[in-house]
Amino acid sequence: MLKITNLAKDFGGLRAVDEVSFEVGERTITGLIGPNGAGKTTTFNMVAGMFPPTSGEIYFAGERLDGKPDYYAFRSGLVRTFQIPRPFGEMTVLENLMMAPQHQLGEQFWNTWFRMGAVRAQERKLRDQAREILEFLNLDHLAGEAAKTLSGGQHKLLELGRVLMSDPKMILLDEPGAGINPTLLGEIVERITALNERGITFLIIEHNMDLVMNLCQPILVMANGKLLMEGDADSVREDPRVLEAFLGGVPA
């Protein structure tokens, strides 16, 4: 589904991501773990088109993504959420979702003048779709509230809802579990599993190891900008290189 080859990124003299190659299989929930500064989020940012790689290539569903404008990945069905959620605070929860889908008639300036009937009809459809997703995420009771009034965990759900509106093929989740109470976390895991069963591929950055080990298969491990290993939960747990990366070395 997603394939990156020899991806690298320099920030000045610092090589944040160093010749990383991996593939994410279709309909998997792939985990991406590694200590802070391993280059996970930088990799995400390049895949999502937020900044260009220094070198290397990114392919999504057979199509090359690197070198395209920042909105291109989204339009081909590859969407992301942020480590720190970025809701549109002064807009309602409902409209945070409604603004997301691509190719809305009413987004074209002239259509707001000459095709108002069709725009209205599409708006009603988007509203119903948004409310369905909000119900699925247990946020429907907050639909009319300003997004800024929600809690941190609810913001994460809101972001997930926003990307779901576009009917994505693959979702990049940056730390869905960070700073979330256990009840809400369980809810998020449940939603991810349900969405995966519907055919959506996930690539997840996460520090909560229980969550990663239970949810993700396979798991990619990064450290110091390099891909350390790839495997299932057991092989990652038992690999001495992983322990070393996280704990700074173990006695031989």
Next chain:
Amino acid sequence: MIDLLSFLVFFLIFASFYSLTCLGLNMQWGFTGLFNVGVAGFFAIGAYTSAILTGPAYDDTILGGFGLPALVGWAGAMIAAGLAALFIGFVTLRLREDYLAITTFGIAVSIQLTALNFKTLTRGADGLYSLPKPLSGVSDSAFVDNALFLAVCVVVIAIVYVALERMMHSPWGRVLRSIREDETAAATLGKNVFGYRLQAFTIGSAIMGLTGGLYSSFVGFISPQDFLPIFTFQVYVMLIVGGSGNNLGAIVGGVVVWGIWSGSGSIIAAVLPPGLQTQGAAVRIVLIGLMLILILLFRPSGLIREKRVISEEAILDPAK
């Protein structure tokens, strides 16, 4: 009585110029978050364009004497300001907002200096004079003529208001609002942020240009003195006081702040002895600053708060 009424009409005509400019700025700053500090520049482009299209021939300019009807002048003012914004926006709108502010400020100052020095086009500091005032001489009294001009202004504001409401409360406007809230997030949701910023910038500036056209027609004389940066500052205060993000607020802010500005000017002129008039004029600026601070402290959303729900279809039925 007629004195007071004609003063009121005169006051409202000027207030309507400010309100209309506020509407243009609301599209840019209030709705899209574009920190355009070059309002005076687009106002100037509109004023000069309309003046040259409708004005008489002068001995010392290379362009003029077209004597076209006012409506053509105003349309030209809109188009010229819009095209200028399209060009300026194309080179500046990739900048972050603080840089955009510095750049647009510089551009507005350059436009003003061009008007001051490009004498064969603008007559420099001497200004363009004897511009025809539409509807003058329709009746016997200047009062009725002015009242008719005010009616024209009101109609123009009403049209612009309805048009802006339609644009802003559509999915198109919703993208603008999302860019204001977080342009990175909007881009990751596949929106062409630059394209939308350019559209909002152009439309807002065209409205400012239209106002410049109306202004030059009414006053009949323009010179670079009319387009100093203080104008931009006034319009921002008006929009913030009225309610940034709300079109009605933009209109109300123009009238209220212009009322305080011109009212305090009259009072100061009447009360202070001649020797202190200059200092008195500075008090007005202090007063405006004070008002801005009070509004930001006690009513940061302005007199009329922006509507949270953008699209009509997204209004939730409370009974549900």
